[in-house]
Amino acid sequence: MSDPTKTIHRLLEHAGPTFAEEAGIKLTDKPSPLYRLLVLSTLLSTRISSGIAVAAARELTAAKLTTPRAMLDASWQDRVDALGRAHYKRYDEQTATALGESAEMLLADYSGDLRKLREEAGHKPDEIRKRLRKFSRVGPVGADIFCREAQAVWPELRPYLDKKALDGASRLGLPTDKDELARLAGNDALLAAGLVRVSLDREIAKQVLG
Known part of the structure; x- marks a missing residue:
C-alpha cells in the first residue's frame, strides 16, 4: 500500500493550482x-x-x-x-x-x-x-465549489472536502474520511481542488500514482 503522505505530496505537485488561482483570482x-x-x-x-x-x-x-x-x-x-x-x-x-x-x-x-x-x-x-x-x-454543486475554495480565507469551512474531493481521494487510495484526510494533509484548499481534478481526470490520477 502506498504511503498516503507521499501520494498527497505528488498530488499537490501534479494537480495544479486551485480553480480560483487558475481564473486569475x-x-x-x-x-x-x-x-x-x-x-x-x-x-x-x-x-x-x-x-x-x-x-x-x-x-x-x-x-x-x-x-x-x-x-x-x-x-x-x-x-x-x-x-x-x-x-x-x-x-x-x-x-x-x-x-x-x-x-x-x-x-x-x-x-x-x-x-x-x-x-x-x-x-x-x-x-x-x-x-x-x-x-x-x-445550487448544491456551486455551493460546494465556493466553499472548497473559500476555505482558504474562511477558516470555519475547513476541512471542506465534498463528495467530488472524496471521490478523488478514493481513486488515489487515500482515506475517504474527511477528518482523517485533513489530518494527513492539513486544511488546504489546494488539496481539495487537486482531489476534484483527480475525480474528473484519470490521467492526473495516473501521474500522481506514478
Whole structure:
C-alpha cells in the first residue's frame, strides 16, 4: 500500500493550482475577490468543462465585471458576449441571466458583500452553504465549489472536502474520511481542488500514482 503522505505530496505537485488561482483570482477576504469566486462557482456548476468555465471567468474579469454592481449595470448582451468569447456555449444566455439575478440579490440582501452573508450565517458552514444555494444557478454543486475554495480565507469551512474531493481521494487510495484526510494533509484548499481534478481526470490520477 502506498504511503498516503507521499501520494498527497505528488498530488499537490501534479494537480495544479486551485480553480480560483487558475481564473486569475487572488483570493482574499474582500468583496471583489469573493464575488468573483461566486461567479466562478456559478460558471463551474453547469455541465461544461472546467477549462471553459475558468476561461469564461477570465473574460468577465477582462470586461471589468468584477463587482455585483458592475455585473448588474452591464447589459445582458455584454454578459453573453463575454461568455461567448470563452466558448461558453449552450449555457451562455441562461448563465448571463443568472449572473444578473445573483448580482441583484447580492446587492439587495448583503449590500454586495459576501462577508455579510458569512456574518449573518453566524460563521456556520451549513448556514453559509444554505445561503449560497439561494443564488441563481448556484445550487448544491456551486455551493460546494465556493466553499472548497473559500476555505482558504474562511477558516470555519475547513476541512471542506465534498463528495467530488472524496471521490478523488478514493481513486488515489487515500482515506475517504474527511477528518482523517485533513489530518494527513492539513486544511488546504489546494488539496481539495487537486482531489476534484483527480475525480474528473484519470490521467492526473495516473501521474500522481506514478
